[in-house]
Amino acid sequence: MKLDYRPDIDGLRAMAVAIVILFHFGVPGFPGGFIGVDIFFVISGYLITRLLIAEEGGLSLPEFYGRRIRRILPAMLVMICFSLMAGWYLLLPGDYAGLGRSAAYSALGLGNYYFLWNTGYFDRDATLLPLLHLWSLGVEEQFYLAWPILLVSATRLARGRRLPIAALICTVALASFSIALHLVAIDAKQAFYVPFSRAWELALGGLLVFVPPISRRGTSEAFGLIGICLVAGSAVWLSPSQPFPGLSALVPVTGAVLLIWPRSQSMVSALLASAVLRSTGKISYSLYLWHWPILVFFRHYAGTAMPTAVESSVLIATAWLAAYLSWRFVEEPARRWRAPPPRALIAGATAALLVCLSGNAIFEAGGFTNRISKEVEAMRSLDMMWDWPCPRTVSIAELGGTFCAFGAPWDRAAHHAMLWGDSHAEHLAPLFDAVGKRENTAFFLYRGCPAAFGEDVHRSFPGLPNYRETCASSREVAVTMLGQRKDIDLVALSSAWTALLNTDVTSDDGRQADKLVLLRDGLRSLVKEISTPNRRIGIIGQVPGPGLDLTSCAVMRESGMIRHCSTEMDSERILQIWSPMVTALGSLAEDNSVFFVNPLKGMCPGGHCATYVNGEFIYRDGSHLRRNLRPETDDAIARMMGLYAALDASQGQARVSAADAEQAQAATRSDLAGSQMAKPHPDSDRLGLAEQRCRVAH
Template sequence: MSTQESPEVETSAPKLAADLNAARGHRAEIDGLRAIAVLAVVFYHFGVPGFGGGFIGVDIFFVISGFLIGGILWREQQETGKLALGRFYIRRIKRLAPAYFVMAFTVLIVGALILMPNDFRETAKGVIAATVYLSNVLFFRQSGYFDGAAEDKVMLHTWSLSVEEQFYIFLPLLFLLFARNKTVMLWALGAVFGFSLISSLITTPLSHPAAFFLFPFRAWELLAGVGLAILNIERPDLWRRHQALSWIGLGLVLTSIVLVAPGAGFPGWQVIVPVLGTVLLIGNGQDDNWVNRGLSMRIPVLIGLISYSLYLWHWPVFTFTKYLQGQYRGPGEVALWIAISLVLAVLSWRLVEQPVRQAKALPTWGLLFTTALASVSLLGLSFMVFKADGMPKRFGPQAQVHIAATGDFLQDFSDCYVPDEGPFEDIEVCPIGPKSEAPNLIIWGDSHVRAYYEGLKQAAREADRSALVIWRAGCAPAFDLEKRESAATPAQDAACTTANAQIRKSLREMPHLQDVILVGRWAYYASGHGSGSDAHNTIRLKSDVYGNMTQDALLGTALAATVADIGDLDRTVYILRQPPEIQNYSAPKVARELVHGRLSEQLARRIGQITVTDAKTRERGAAAALARSGATILDSWRWFCDPFLCDAVQGGVGQYFDNNHVTNAAARRMRSVFYPVMARSSQ
């Protein structure tokens, strides 16, 4: 998000827009470009049709920021021979900090009223990360920007602020490092630009979250603006103004807003289009043509002036309202919340941004002291919320079971590591049980292994059995299978096949290995899709070894071959029967709807139940595949079902986090299902 850096405009708010073109050095068309960028982002987030690529507004802001900040620093260094970094960062604080602090404190206050404990804790974590300029790193380590869970991350939008703030540290340091030689500095800027762009193109298919969130893969966009600023200063004669350039730039930007696709392919090559369009618009911005006159009109300029505050406020408005009511009731309500976002942005700009930016008498020490005090207060308050696990006692007893289940999925993976040599080189393994012995049990599977981890650790301690736990989300523990999953990137799909092939080889190189337990969401792999609340997730299995067959038959064939392959090594193979899927249950969703009165206690209980008949229908293909495998089946159902009904709540304790992953409480409760394996002699 842009800082809206521009030369100071000496005028009052009511006549500000009218005097913009007369203000010395002001580029009104850049404010108009900001308006396009921020409205594209806002309309995309609120789901306005025709703005499917509106998230590229952030990329427009990156180029604008690079152009303005790069121009300021380059001109100052070339004219004075030095950089006044203190003054530079004071300007950054005056422009960014006040509105951010007001928004962040408001988020915590509103969050305390409506957010579930887990969501409140994560929001507090987001506030901490944003305040120390690391929210992009935090969200990189979590799930992606385009997934459904993004709507619950109230501070997600601050990722772009952190990227820009990291840029404000990086660029002055680069200028200082090469200050003595202009030519070397230009080569250095070009080298960093090229490295960042190429790295982004390479990394996007391999690790989309890294390419999307992390500064090294976004730096080239900001540096495109820096390069344009330097070109305008050093060789203005090289840019041949022509109205066609503005029209082409506008066309590229608008086409991107409409057509660029969200998902794992972005940023990649797609982001080059809006960046190039923005460079053309800014570079040709002082040409007298219809595009620039349109961008310099009163309404676009005013929206551009409030763009920083609008960006700050629109996302909390969106996330909180969606959190409270689930879905909007049509275009009218969408328009209402967008309008409210605009009102909040105007108030923030007029009452917070402008007074601080125009406060000539505000002493530097006063600004720094106030900023430090606000930062410490915000960090302290957020840390208290985080340490208190989101303050679960804020809500009544009717939702406490589901609230507890919502937060009961965190495990201690401090013992896990990725070996840099040996059979499991580059594969994360988690040792459990006594560490004095070589592991003679492998527990291998998908994210369900992660869900059972606390129970597995306790069972291994009680049985004094040394084991290794290996898991990869969405990856069936079977040999010679390939997958294509809607929730994964092609690189993640390929990594599943590669890892399974390596595990196959590794099992042959473990002389002490005695038993193997396979764990997975078998119904997902057999049917090819999720169920109930995650029915939109799909997975397709194929195999060049086993040929064409139905997916459940392919799973059964692959499991039978896997069991036979491991059995040939004189090892015993066990398969855990997946607990019944309670198709429409989600602990976070049920807890939220109970608290906000959209769900009765009786209906919540029914949502958390499924008949044994319906559960077996979902399991039919998986049951046949497991039966065909020839492995010993460990049956988990008795911990969740009576003869007629399976229930997500047992003994007043939530057993499921979502419709297929169990909680830590359930994993510990059902740990005895592993006893027949754990208790086997290691001799």
């Protein structure tokens, strides 16, 4: 079989990398641009299988691996080295340490596993990781290790017969697709990253080597048009919120298969083989390598904000230039290097090992904290900013476990309280610790689902298929415990209330009510279940958050590094977004003998939300407070929020007067003078695994 050059495949590469770039830069109309990675997988499967089958008996495994090393490693390692140098100037020590570790994994072809294990709710937002896009190269490199051995062994056993080899490829594809469907249902994140759930895409590309070419012009035209429509339609209609790579991945993969299927000339193949697409396709690998770190480092420089249209145009042009230079001076010379396979393998392994060791040294050095000033060293990493040693633990037998306790000592406190909620309850623990000590109240943290969920109101969470059952169970055991423990005379409910309006909230009875109404109803039913004559119940409103991570900007500016960013949040937008939920929670409190703490009242005086208190930048990310603030800062924020006043005013009484509730609402309305009611902004919070599941398509 002669390995004829197919210019239309270069054109398809150009199409794939283009939709990926449009998706990454947030160009409207391409929410499914991440499917470019699937197109590349199909192309790789086809070309690699064609190479192995065409040169059967003449291409040894060392020679194959030598070719792959010359094709992949040089350009990738150069880009990684550039990223490590850029990270020195643009990243916080914690982020730089993470970059070093991701570089070490990626240099060894294991980037997909690094990002599988290190992208989560409390990790750096995946879209701000400079080497995140290398996960797909990890999948391909792992495929390249196993596929040639399997294919060459099968070829020898089949003694030149093609049907058994094709049957083997079909078996691999079916097994992998079954794994993908299973993992998407139980662990969508793992399904996205691991090679076992991606191999079917590469295998289908390989299967095309064994199918007969399309000889009829009409069939060729039809397949080409259908393929283009399937790929384009996927880029337009799919979205990151859909489970992937499950059944929805069949659409772009089928489109890619139809476009790659060997055929006679057609209008679509002629279009893909046009000079513009063909030239872009030739540099598509380097373009893919460079566009993502250029975008991410710019966002770090600009305080994590996405670039404007003009900035995006400049960045894309810069990426194209970097890609051309990489192709011209790195890719092409490496391809033309005719070293014996052993020498290519040794050189590639040595270079990869050096980059791996360099990245690991950065990680072991903690990202070199001496790059920032001592005054902001407490903000050097996300882990550091979330670090807050739990003062003590308490065993709650009715809940079947031990929990973090804070405030007054549990065994000597006059009052016992439960702080119930998600991470937005957890970040308030240091504040409640300060308040509890003064008010002689001991708290324990019940960390789990927002208290509004679990009875008749639920939230669909694609990243956690059992989320509904988990929330129902956690609510049931908590309600049962509160029914038995009369000594717990205070329950404070906290969550990212406003951000929940961006999620899929439903009810058991199928009501098509507004999400705000459903959340209020869920809280109202809970309040009725846990109310007792001597128990006070409070709802803690969501702390205003900037929506964007301003921490890096604050650290770098205070360390004297020039940044094109601001540490001020968009207070007007925040107040407008928070207004509907503040009003709903205030009315719920007024109608149900519940006290309501509205953080906006004190943290956004005069319509301006503070980001610094006592000279300390108070946010860990776009929505959470830092938990390693100085005690006096925690105390000041607690007073600003009104926690002291709420707990003190409610001591010894079971309800807050309607006048107090109205006063809280009036203060909020005063802050919102002139603002219109608005639906939540999509950037108002970062809500967990499903929302930040990486759709960095390659």
